[in-house]
Amino acid sequence: MTQPAVLVLGIGNLLWADEGFGVRCVEALHQRFEFPAHVQLVDGGTQGMYLLDFVCSSPRVLVLDAIDFKLAPGTLKVYRDAEVPVWSDTMMSLHQATFQELLSLARLRDRFPEKITLIGVQPDVLDDLGGSLSPRVKARVDEAVALAVAELAAWGIPAQPRERAPEALSPGALALQAYESERPSADAACRIGDARFLNPAQTAGAT
Numbered sequence: 109m110t111q112p113a114v115l116v117l118g119i120g121n122l123l124w125a126d127e128g129f130g131v132r133c134v135e136a137l138h139q140r141f142e143f144p145a146h147v148q149l150v151d152g153g154t155q156g157m158y159l160l161d162f163v164c165s166s167p168r169v170l171v172l173d174a175i176d177f178k179l180a181p182g183t184l185k186v187y188r189d190a191e192v193p194v195w196s197d198t199m200m201s202l203h204q205a206t207f208q209e210l211l212s213l214a215r216l217r218d219r220f221p222e223k224i225t226l227i228g229v230q231p232d233v234l235d236d237l238g239g240s241l242s243p244r245v246k247a248r249v250d251e252a253v254a255l256a257v258a259e260l261a262a263w264g265i266p267a268q269p270r271e272r273a274p275e276a277l278s279p280g281a282l283a284l285q286a287y288e289s290e291r292p293s294a295d296a297a298c299r300i301g302d303a304r305f306l307n308p309a310q311t312a313g314a315t
Contacts, residue, residue: 112222114265115166115257117159119152119173119207122282125239126241127233130172132284133227133252135277141257141267151277170259171207172252174245175228182244183230184251186259190225197297211234225259227252238297240288251294253313 118134121127131151138149148166152159163169165185165214177185192211207226214220229252233242241249257267 111144112138112167113165114143114147114168114260114263115162115221116143116147116149116170116260117152117172118150119154119159119171121154122278122287123238124234125236126174126229126245127234129174129229129231129241129245129249131253131278132246133172133249133256135234135254135284136160136249137256138277139273140253140270143260143265143267145267147260148275157210160213163210163214163221164217167221168223168263169221169225170256171226172228172256173207173225173228174231175226177228177230179230181230181232181242182248184248184255185228185230187226187228188253189224192224213264223263227255227259238291240284240291260286 116134116137118130120130120134122131131153134149134151143149148162150159150162152162175185177183179185211220211224229245229248231242232244233239236242240246260267278287280283281287
């Protein structure tokens with residue numbers, strides 16, 4: 109009997125500090141556990157609507173993301189099924205093409221997941237270009253991974269601890285260890301964008 113497809117999706121921008129929480133959680137899940145063949149772990153990055161086919165083809169979807177709950181930084185929350193907002197004027201996801209919009213399109217196509225769970229964290233730092241997770245948010249990765257494993261187990265999907273490390277989901281310079289260890293200092297690289305555009309008054313005075 110064919111098992112229904114399960115999508116474990118991490119979304120976010122690794123280059124903007126806590127925005128990368130969902131991706132880092134899926135990376136950690138991938139590094140620590142292996143799952144049956146019908147379970148797909150995806151680094152969704154900031155692909156937005158390009159993830160629609162992934163969602164529409166998966167009866168069960170588990171999402172990890174940085175979410176603006178208006179709560180204390182580092183707060184973890186879990187939403188399930190009807191609790192996951194689809195039609196809403198409030199943008200919960202921090203991304204331009206919000207996950208809510210994607211889910212709305214999936215519903216319009218009559219391809220909405222039968223089961224969906226959202227595990228989110230309240231970010232602490234977002235305006236750190238090239239930054240990794242802030243200490244408060246990084247400290248919640250293990251708990252988020254444990255929540256994901258428990259949620260998958262509730263769906264009847266076992267997580268088997270890996271005996272050897274797999275290939276990284278984020279290769280090269282974006283892999284966590286390389287990303288954190290090779291980052292330039294704040295003196296060597298602007299971390300909030302190009303100062304020439306962020307401070308027009310200073311730019312005018314310099315001309």
